[in-house]
Amino acid sequence: MAAIDLHDLTKAWGNFTAVKRQSLAIRDGEFMVLLGPSGCGKTTTMRMIAGLEEPTSGDILIGGQRVNDLAPRERDIAMVFQSYGLYPHMTVADNIGYPMKLRGMGRAEREAAVRAAADKVELGAFLHRKPRELSGGQRQRVALARAIIRRPRAFLMDEPLSNLDAKLRVSTRAEIKHLQHELGVTTVYVTHDQIEAMTLAHRVAVMQGGEIRQLGTPEDIYDQPADLFVAGFIGSPAMNLLAGEIQDGRFTAPGGIAVAVRVAHRGAAVLGIRPEDLRVLPPGQGDVAAAIYTVELTGEATLVTADVGGARLSARADRGFRAGIGSAIGLALDTSRLSIFDPGTTLRIKDAP
Amino acid sequence: MRDRTLKYLLLVPAAVLVLGTTLWPLAVSFTTSFRDWRLTRSVTPGPFIGFEHYITAATDDPEFLNALTVTATFVLIDVTLTLVCALGLALLLRRAGVLQSLTRAVLILPFAVSPALVGISFRFMFNAEMGVFTWLAGAVFPPLQGVVWLGDRSAALLVLVFSDAWRWVPYMTLVVLGGLAALPREPEEAARMDGAREWQVLRDVTLPALLPVLAIVGILKTVFALKMFDQVVTLTGGGPGSSTVTLAYLVYSIAFRWYDMGYASAVAWILTAMLMGLAVWYTRLVLRKPDA
Numbered sequence: 001m002a003a004i005d006l007h008d009l010t011k012a013w014g015n016f017t018a019v020k021r022q023s024l025a026i027r028d029g030e031f032m033v034l035l036g037p038s039g040c041g042k043t044t045t046m047r048m049i050a051g052l053e054e055p056t057s058g059d060i061l062i063g064g065q066r067v068n069d070l071a072p073r074e075r076d077i078a079m080v081f082q083s084y085g086l087y088p089h090m091t092v093a094d095n096i097g098y099p100m101k102l103r104g105m106g107r108a109e110r111e112a113a114v115r116a117a118a119d120k121v122e123l124g125a126f127l128h129r130k131p132r133e134l135s136g137g138q139r140q141r142v143a144l145a146r147a148i149i150r151r152p153r154a155f156l157m158d159e160p161l162s163n164l165d166a167k168l169r170v171s172t173r174a175e176i177k178h179l180q181h182e183l184g185v186t187t188v189y190v191t192h193d194q195i196e197a198m199t200l201a202h203r204v205a206v207m208q209g210g211e212i213r214q215l216g217t218p219e220d221i222y223d224q225p226a227d228l229f230v231a232g233f234i235g236s237p238a239m240n241l242l243a244g245e246i247q248d249g250r251f252t253a254p255g256g257i258a259v260a261v262r263v264a265h266r267g268a269a270v271l272g273i274r275p276e277d278l279r280v281l282p283p284g285q286g287d288v289a290a291a292i293y294t295v296e297l298t299g300e301a302t303l304v305t306a307d308v309g310g311a312r313l314s315a316r317a318d319r320g321f322r323a324g325i326g327s328a329i330g331l332a333l334d335t336s337r338l339s340i341f342d343p344g345t346t347l348r349i350k351d352a353p
Numbered sequence: 354m355r356d357r358t359l360k361y362l363l364l365v366p367a368a369v370l371v372l373g374t375t376l377w378p379l380a381v382s383f384t385t386s387f388r389d390w391r392l393t394r395s396v397t398p399g400p401f402i403g404f405e406h407y408i409t410a411a412t413d414d415p416e417f418l419n420a421l422t423v424t425a426t427f428v429l430i431d432v433t434l435t436l437v438c439a440l441g442l443a444l445l446l447r448r449a450g451v452l453q454s455l456t457r458a459v460l461i462l463p464f465a466v467s468p469a470l471v472g473i474s475f476r477f478m479f480n481a482e483m484g485v486f487t488w489l490a491g492a493v494f495p496p497l498q499g500v501v502w503l504g505d506r507s508a509a510l511l512v513l514v515f516s517d518a519w520r521w522v523p524y525m526t527l528v529v530l531g532g533l534a535a536l537p538r539e540p541e542e543a544a545r546m547d548g549a550r551e552w553q554v555l556r557d558v559t560l561p562a563l564l565p566v567l568a569i570v571g572i573l574k575t576v577f578a579l580k581m582f583d584q585v586v587t588l589t590g591g592g593p594g595s596s597t598v599t600l601a602y603l604v605y606s607i608a609f610r611w612y613d614m615g616y617a618s619a620v621a622w623i624l625t626a627m628l629m630g631l632a633v634w635y636t637r638l639v640l641r642k643p644d645a
Contacts, residue, residue: 052542073548085543089561098557099547146547156546 002063002153009058020210035197036207078147079156086131093127117149154186228346255309272339278315279332286330386619392612406619420603439525460523472587475516506596532566
């Protein structure tokens with residue numbers, strides 16, 4: 001187990017810069033999720049930590065040791081791949097035992113280690129099968145077992161759940177979280193799925209365009225997104241973003257929106273509020289009058305999309321809420337949970353003290 | 354009903370073509386192999402004599418036995434050399450790079466040279482007095498000075514192998530490169546992460562995954578090597594002695610130098626039977642359903 005430090009890490013191919021001078025300190029035993037849309041540089045960053053990609057500049061330290069010039073096998077880290085990366089001609093047992101075979105562990109000892117690792121991911125009954133005889137979820141568990149059989153200094157996981165179906169994804173996610181907690185191994189996990197990031201991470205690094213936009217706990221990035229990109233990327237449905245302006249401590253936007261805000265900023269601003277921080281009320285109540293654009297039932301809630309002066313706001317109403325399209329409602333904003341952004345810099349404006 | 358008739362009608366031209374150009378000549382040569390027919394005695398095929406030609410070939414013909422040994426030796430060395438070189442080159446050319454792309458682009462050139470011309474070029478290069486290879490070999494390794502490459506029984510066969518490998522290696526390299534390009538990248542990277550050195554990745558992951566492609570290359574090359582003819586004619590003429598007489602060259606000699614059409618057909622059919630066996634094996638490999 002070890003901490004991983006990235007210093008001014010850059011990766012460029014010709015004119016294209018995939019990762020731009022990024023620094024990131026991952027603590028010993030931490031579950032770090034790199035989150036971002038495709039092409040944001042998250043996988044490239046992970047592959048540089050793995051040693052599968054050579055950084056253009058910058059340093060990678062694992063456990064305080066600079067590993068830039070070390071081959072992947074010398075870095076003592078294990079990786080789980082998106083398409084599993086299993087050895088198709090080997091049995092499950094040989095797949096899991098391969099790292100130990102390379103380390104010269106004897107047959108009997110290896111078999112015991114394979115069994116222990118396989119039992120941890122509930123694969124004990126499949127040891128003699130070939131990967132092609134397993135389901136997607138089982139294959140990914142073989143990859144996990146192969147990673148945990150040796151106690152590496154760190155785990156790297158490259159979108160390990162994205163080839164699984166929705167139901168399996170939820171259960172495997174829980175297994176990964178439990179395993180990481182049990183083993184306490186530093187883990188870097190790459191995903192484009194914000195739910196995975198929120199549920200798994202100790203801390204999340206949200207990336208876009210080769211840069212880390214925000215680094216923080218899942219609560220931080222959800223409640224206090226650092227910029228408009230993070231605000232729009234995290235959350236489903238996404239945070240409502242309304243363009244307007246701030247005068248004398250009040251944010252106003254077309255459609256009669258006017259709320260008191262606690263920022264010192266004046267002039268053009270973007271107000272962000274999450275759907276669950278908007279309350280749907282009978283017409284005439286609340287801060288804003290709105291008309292229902294559409295209503296969607298999700299089971300655990302009712303999503304209401306309302307039209308406010310041409311802008312659409314989505315609000316999460318009680319699961320029992322019912323109303324026809326076009327009917328008038330009132331919306332109340334939870335002013336303690338507002339985010340204000342500067343439309344010029346796209347950055348979040350902090351509350352005035 | 355009319356459509357059913359029509360579809361068979363439309364097949365007729367192709368069927369006639371295959372029948373007339375392939376199946377008919379094959380059938381004729383097959384029946385000829387059971388007849389006594391020497392052009393020196395008669396222009397029409399003689400009487401049927403059963404398996405006599407085949408029995409002669411199997412029991413009482415040192416020329417045939419020699420050609421069989423020569424062909425087997427040739428195939429063994431040629432196929433091994435081609436496979437090893439093609440695999441090695443493909444692994445070297447696999448990595449992205451300007452030099453690699455350029456090399457890949459010119460790889461097809463040797464294959465564009467006609468095999469007869471390959472034989473003639475090699476005959477000049479291995480000429481005892483003015484051959485560039487003769488000179489080069491002697492300059493690099495003095496004990497080889499003055500070796501008459503095409504005059505030595507073993508050396509002549511090796512030169513023949515060399516000329517054929519020169520022609521085929523680049524093409525087979527392209528085939529192996531295609532196989533390598535189709536391999537998923539993750540298992541190899543997983544092996545590197547698991548702690549494998551590059552040669553262990555090659556042995557444990559890459560080669561097993563490449564095995565189907567290598568099998569196909571091996572079988573194809575065996576088929577082509579078994580048919581070795583052009584360079585024998587233009588490079589060694591079967592000599593010295595009969596040390597480079599391959600089966601295909603023997604068939605040609607029996608038919609068009611000794612005019613024994615019946616016996617030539619029989620030897621040709623022995624060769625054809627081997628080729629057909631390999632072709633069936635090859636087809637099975639290629640058409641086999643890939644397992645996920």
